[in-house]
Amino acid sequence: MVQEVPDTQENMEICKKFCGPCPTFKPNDLNTVKPHALFCARGASEKPAAEIEDRGCNCFACPVFHKYELKGGWYCMHSIEGR
Template identity: 40%
Template sequence: MLDSNKPVVEDTEENRQICRKYCANCQNYRKHALGDHQPTGLFCALGKSSAPNMREIGCFCPACELFTKYHSRGGYFCVRR
């Protein structure tokens, strides 16, 4: 569940493009073929991936400008948002 007290990352094409710079290059994304499952990105806004048997093997979120902008914590939003 999203914390209602936190500002929410908006689902915009601009934010999706920012996300692609990080998620699409991350080991976790490639290993689990996250592009083949919904949502395909912007997990911090759209929720975790529907890909099965997800593990946590490297996350680039802490380097993402949206992560900083929205004071996010933890990363691995594709696994446990």
């Protein structure tokens, strides 16, 4: 079951190590648009998904992804499914 991810500094620090180097993150300037990162907790980027070029997703390697038994990935584009 998908669990809610807490929007904490601890999770943000983990996220930076995975969303940060993600090939979709920097080229689309997602760091400059709210909520900047931790999309699995905060929801999708305010940049419309149609304007984000998908170059892959690092979420699948992220400890937060596994701890909260997330599915799907690409939360910057699509938020968490099933909410």
